[in-house]
Amino acid sequence: xxxxxxxxxxxxxxxxxxxxxxxxxxxxxxxxxxxxxxxxxxxxxxxxxxxxxxxxxxxxxxxxxxxxxxxxxxxxxxxxxxxxxxxxxxxxxxxxxxxxxxxxxxxxxxxxxxxxxxxxxxxxxxxxxxxxxxxxxxxxxxxxxxxxxxxxxxxxxxxxxxxxxxxxxxxxxxxxxxxxxxxxxxxxxxxxxxxxxxxxxxxxxxxxxxxxxxxxxxxxxxxxxxxxxxxxxxxxxxxxxxxxxxxxxxxxxxxxxxxxxxxxxxxxxxxxxxxxxxxxxxxxxxxxxxxxxxxxxxxxxxxxxxxxxxxxxxxxxxxxxxxxxxxxxxxxxxxxxxxxxxxxxxxxxxxxxxxxxxxxxx
Amino acid sequence: xxxxxxxxxxxxxxxxxxxxxxxxxxxxxxxxxxxxxxxxxxxxxxxxxxxxxxxxxxxxxxxxxxxxxxxxxxxxxxxxxxxxxxxxxxxxxxxxxxxxxxxxxxxxxxxxxxxxxxxxxxxxxxxxxxxxxxxxxxxxxxxxxxxxxxxxxxxxxxxxxxxxxxxxxxxxxxxxxxxxxxxxxxxxxxxxxxxxxxxxxxxxxxxxxxxxxxxxxxxxxxxxxxxxxxxxxxxxxxxxxxxxxxxxxxxxxxxxxxxxxxxxxxxxxxxxxxxxxxxxxxxxxxxxxxxxxxxxxxxxxxxxxxxxxxxxxxxxxxxxxxxxxxxxxxxxxxxxxxxxxxxxxxxxxxxxxxxxxxxxxx
Numbered sequence: 001x002x003x004x005x006x007x008x009x010x011x012x013x014x015x016x017x018x019x020x021x022x023x024x025x026x027x028x029x030x031x032x033x034x035x036x037x038x039x040x041x042x043x044x045x046x047x048x049x050x051x052x053x054x055x056x057x058x059x060x061x062x063x064x065x066x067x068x069x070x071x072x073x074x075x076x077x078x079x080x081x082x083x084x085x086x087x088x089x090x091x092x093x094x095x096x097x098x099x100x101x102x103x104x105x106x107x108x109x110x111x112x113x114x115x116x117x118x119x120x121x122x123x124x125x126x127x128x129x130x131x132x133x134x135x136x137x138x139x140x141x142x143x144x145x146x147x148x149x150x151x152x153x154x155x156x157x158x159x160x161x162x163x164x165x166x167x168x169x170x171x172x173x174x175x176x177x178x179x180x181x182x183x184x185x186x187x188x189x190x191x192x193x194x195x196x197x198x199x200x201x202x203x204x205x206x207x208x209x210x211x212x213x214x215x216x217x218x219x220x221x222x223x224x225x226x227x228x229x230x231x232x233x234x235x236x237x238x239x240x241x242x243x244x245x246x247x248x249x250x251x252x253x254x255x256x257x258x259x260x261x262x263x264x265x266x267x268x269x270x271x272x273x274x275x276x277x278x279x280x281x282x283x284x285x286x287x288x289x290x291x292x293x294x295x296x297x298x299x300x301x302x303x304x305x306x307x308x309x310x311x312x313x314x315x316x317x318x319x320x321x322x323x324x325x326x327x328x329x330x331x332x333x334x335x336x337x338x339x340x341x342x343x344x345x346x347x348x349x350x351x352x353x354x355x356x357x358x359x360x361x362x
Numbered sequence: 363x364x365x366x367x368x369x370x371x372x373x374x375x376x377x378x379x380x381x382x383x384x385x386x387x388x389x390x391x392x393x394x395x396x397x398x399x400x401x402x403x404x405x406x407x408x409x410x411x412x413x414x415x416x417x418x419x420x421x422x423x424x425x426x427x428x429x430x431x432x433x434x435x436x437x438x439x440x441x442x443x444x445x446x447x448x449x450x451x452x453x454x455x456x457x458x459x460x461x462x463x464x465x466x467x468x469x470x471x472x473x474x475x476x477x478x479x480x481x482x483x484x485x486x487x488x489x490x491x492x493x494x495x496x497x498x499x500x501x502x503x504x505x506x507x508x509x510x511x512x513x514x515x516x517x518x519x520x521x522x523x524x525x526x527x528x529x530x531x532x533x534x535x536x537x538x539x540x541x542x543x544x545x546x547x548x549x550x551x552x553x554x555x556x557x558x559x560x561x562x563x564x565x566x567x568x569x570x571x572x573x574x575x576x577x578x579x580x581x582x583x584x585x586x587x588x589x590x591x592x593x594x595x596x597x598x599x600x601x602x603x604x605x606x607x608x609x610x611x612x613x614x615x616x617x618x619x620x621x622x623x624x625x626x627x628x629x630x631x632x633x634x635x636x637x638x639x640x641x642x643x644x645x646x647x648x649x650x651x652x653x654x655x656x657x658x659x660x661x662x663x664x665x666x667x668x669x670x671x672x673x674x675x676x677x678x679x680x681x682x683x684x685x686x687x688x689x690x691x692x693x694x695x696x697x698x699x700x701x702x703x704x705x706x707x708x709x710x711x712x713x714x715x716x717x718x719x720x721x722x723x724x
Contacts, residue, residue, distance in 0.1 A: 082441075083441050093684075148452050150449065236484075323452075325483075
């Protein structure tokens with residue numbers, strides 16, 4: 001078992017990474033919380049696989065847990081489901097010192113985290129991410145939230161968990177497409193922060209695709225460490241933290257205009273990374289060879305590098321970028337690579353270049 | 363114009379108190395925010411009186427404000443209205459560095475503050491409280507939130523405003539019943555923190571009831587200063603801040619069982635203060651003479667000291683107290699006076715004593 005500490009003063013917390021960790025859920029929670037009612041929020045897929053185990057484990061440690069199971073899928077991240085959770089939790093008399101366990105992928109973590117952040121102005125929160133994407137990204141760093149019809153994650157909070165348990169055994173039941181989508185964020189960490197990890201991914205990508213436990217655990221730990229460092233330096237995204245959005249400006253917009261139905265988040269971000277690399281080559285001397293290395297690694301991971309968009313959809317994509325939370329003055333901001341392992345954030349890009357690149361990836 | 367500073371490190375903010383301050387709204391905002399779209403949230407009563415002035419004033423200072431007007435009344439503090447605001451704000455392309463102005467009483471401040479706290483994980487927030495209650499209490503200290511059918515303020519955040527403008531001229535249009543209700547919280551500050559202010563209130567209560575500007579401004583400033591000191595010492599209510607809930611354990615429960623329709627918050631808190639004073643006399647040697655002084659002052663203010671409850675309703679009241687956010691292990695906690703100007707918080711009280719006092723105030 002590996003442990004990464006996210007250093008945020010009195011809001012610091014540990015991330016545990018390894019096999020069989022779901023079996024330690026109750027014990028780990030008992031170190032933080034008094035025995036009492038608590039709630040596990042999950043989705044229909046994950047609940048079927050691990051819901052019972054989580055509930056039994058918490059019960060054995062002295063808690064009285066109850067389970068809320070929501071439909072699987074991005075459309076679950078709605079205010080309607082938040083309300084559903086609030087009412088259930090209030091009915092079960094969850095108190096201020098109690099806690100919510102998010103058992104699932106990014107959708108469940110984001111929604112359950114928002115519920116925990118806002119119920120009684122904030123109760124305890126434990127992340128048990130069961131997808132690679134959630135393990136390396138969304139479960140760490142305290143961004144929680146839900147979608148509006150006007151855009152993804154438009155409503156949310158910064159709210160740190162008390163504990164993150166990454167049980168890599170849960171990846172064995174993860175659909176292959178989701179595993180690949182998670183690797184998209186892994187590649188992102190390498191591009192923005194760690195050229196040595198990029199070299200390692202070029203060497204070990206097949207091991208990761210085959211879920212080789214040692215490699216998986218070590219790569220997840222490194223990603224969490226990078227995220228922890230970045231978040232510790234800039235919790236509320238006033239500066240550096242923006243680098244984590246590499247590939248996300250176009251990625252988020254792609255998800256939005258396809259109504260979150262065609263592409264997984266990691267797939268959209270893969271296309272966004274390719275686009276950002278191409279823009280980097282045009283506006284900040286990012287090496288053409290390195291553009292090709294990124295494309296090659298994304299291709300070997302089995303991720304998409306383009307998405308067919310007609311002219312009207314390309315316009316809609318640019319429009320959607322202007323509504324991005326990071327936009328200001330109606331202008332999208334980009335994270336662009338200068339070399340592998342280093343990026344600049346907050347970059348304005350001439351609209352002609354954006355249009356050209358969007359046309360290239362279409 | 364008086365200025366009180368709430369000292370919370372990088373989240374510190376000023377409270378301005380005086381006449382004619384609504385005319386400075388645009389200028390004060392322009393010192394903090396760039397010219398851009400912004401939103402003013404108000405209710406139908408306050409909007410009719412001051413909405414146009416606020417919008418024109420912000421426009422003159424270079425902003426492009428738009429107005430959201432919600433129905434007046436406690437039932438406005440719902441998730442449904444929060445959603446309505448989110449969608450309007452998203453549609454108007456309010457960006458991360460923009461801000462929400464809450465123009466109204468506690469209901470509007472709490473709801474608009476929750477919208478500001480959670481839209482894009484937190485945008486700017488300006489409080490322009492127009493009731494005495496909001497000026498001395500709810501606009502200061504960063505508690506924002508909404509009600510669920512299971513209880514008041516069950517959903518919310520701690521979110522500090524960037525600026526509070528208390529224009530005491532707005533009190534001239536405040537219904538007398540609301541003014542009296544606001545004075546209930548003023549009395550509370552005196553009981554929990556400042557015996558000299560209690561003496562002053564005994565002397566000046568008629569001046570306050572007549573809206574005598576100098577007395578009003580000075581008393582509001584003192585209340586804000588007390589709240590600022592308490593909040594600075596304990597922003598997230600892990601300890602001392604609980605003293606602000608004097609009179610609220612029974613007060614909140616009274617509001618809940620009467621569906622927030624019979625009593626104004628301040629009226630319920632007045633009854634709650636009388637009850638807490640009586641409990642104080644029974645469990646922590648609070649002087650009987652001082653119980654009478656509190657009763658007398660509340661009576662002179664024209665506030666209720668009791669509320670007719672049959673036996674079944676008395677049971678419901680005790681049940682409602684157990685769901686209070688400050689309850690733990692299903693047990694309500696009380697703030698009890700030891701002398702005027704000093705209270706103890708987190709006090710458990712034997713159920714027989716609670717039952718007796720509730721019977722006495724019925």
